[in-house]
Amino acid sequence: xxxxxxxxxxxxxxxxxxxxxxxxxxxxxxxxxxxxxxxxxxxxxxxxxxxxxxxxxxxxxxxxxxxxxxxxxxxxxxxxxxxxxxxxxxxxxxxxxxxxxxxxxxxxxxxxxxxxxxxxxxxxxxxxxxxxxxxxxxxxxxxxxxxxxxxxxxxxxxxxxxxxxxxxxxxxxxxxxxxxxxxxxxxxxx
Amino acid sequence: xxxxxxxxxxxxxxxxxxxxxxxxxxxxxxxxxxxxxxxxxxxxxxxxxxxxxxxxxxxxxxxxxxxxxxxxxxxxxxxxx
Numbered sequence: 396x397x398x399x400x401x402x403x404x405x406x407x408x409x410x411x412x413x414x415x416x417x418x419x420x421x422x423x424x425x426x427x428x429x430x431x432x433x434x435x436x437x438x439x440x441x442x443x444x445x446x447x448x449x450x451x452x453x454x455x456x457x458x459x460x461x462x463x464x465x466x467x468x469x470x471x472x473x474x475x476x477x478x479x480x481x482x483x484x485x486x487x488x489x490x491x492x493x494x495x496x497x498x499x500x501x502x503x504x505x506x507x508x509x510x511x512x513x514x515x516x517x518x519x520x521x522x523x524x525x526x527x528x529x530x531x532x533x534x535x536x537x538x539x540x541x542x543x544x545x546x547x548x549x550x551x552x553x554x555x556x557x558x559x560x561x562x563x564x565x566x567x568x569x570x571x572x573x574x575x576x577x578x579x580x581x582x583x584x585x
Numbered sequence: 586x587x588x589x590x591x592x593x594x595x596x597x598x599x600x601x602x603x604x605x606x607x608x609x610x611x612x613x614x615x616x617x618x619x620x621x622x623x624x625x626x627x628x629x630x631x632x633x634x635x636x637x638x639x640x641x642x643x644x645x646x647x648x649x650x651x652x653x654x655x656x657x658x659x660x661x662x663x664x665x666x
Contacts, residue, residue: 404617456647463640471604478611
């Protein structure tokens with residue numbers, strides 16, 4: 396818990412302690428960077444080999460201008476991908492689970508789920524790479540008609556499931572203890 | 586053609602500037618860890634500034650009048666391989 400003492404999210408209650416912060420597995424952002432890396436390699440190869448085909452060296456500046464132009468676009472696009480990855484977080488606190496989903500620039504969804512609303516948790520790991528790298532989905536079934544709360548492509552999903560179930564049972568025990576504490580004066584009065 | 590090229594470059598600069606502002610806004614506003622947001626901000630801005638300076642320095646050295654003749658001078662004959 397001390398690891399996340401300096402972390403703070405918008406809407407955090409006074410006294411609410413962050414237990415863990417979960418992001419998607421690093422392979423997810425790497426998949427999106429594959430294309431960028433491919434384009435980067437093509438550009439580096441073109442910088443190495445294409446200039447020799449220019450009959451007139453006076454044309455080289457326009458070639459380098461186009462290359463640097465593409466580099467700027469790649470850099471900005473790389474950071475947009477990173478923002479989409481980095482600001483998609485699931486925060487497990489001592490009170491609730493908060494899901495902050497950065498869908499795109501300026502499109503952000505925040506949802507929360509209190510532990511006493513959790514009915515069931517299940518893990519889904521599908522595929523060769525997710526199995527080897529141990530990442531997958533954690534589905535949290537809630538009471539009522541609301542759709543499941545989903546942790547998507549998260550690392551070590553079994554551990555996250557265990558943590559959620561522990562927090563849920565602790566919350567239920569705490570609620571029971573509080574209920575008993577409230578009821579006992581009435582029972583004694585009888 | 587010269588004016589069109591310069592106008593295109595100005596539009597490109599404006600677009601990149603706006604996208605950069607959006608990125609910086611997101612990093613500063615939504616980050617839950619100030620230390621990592623500071624590092625990423627410094628990284629983003631410093632590399633972007635360097636790339637812009639390189640791009641701008643190349644741009645001002647371009648002979649715009651003859652710039653688009655490069656296609657005709659681009660020589661990919663079989664003797665090159």
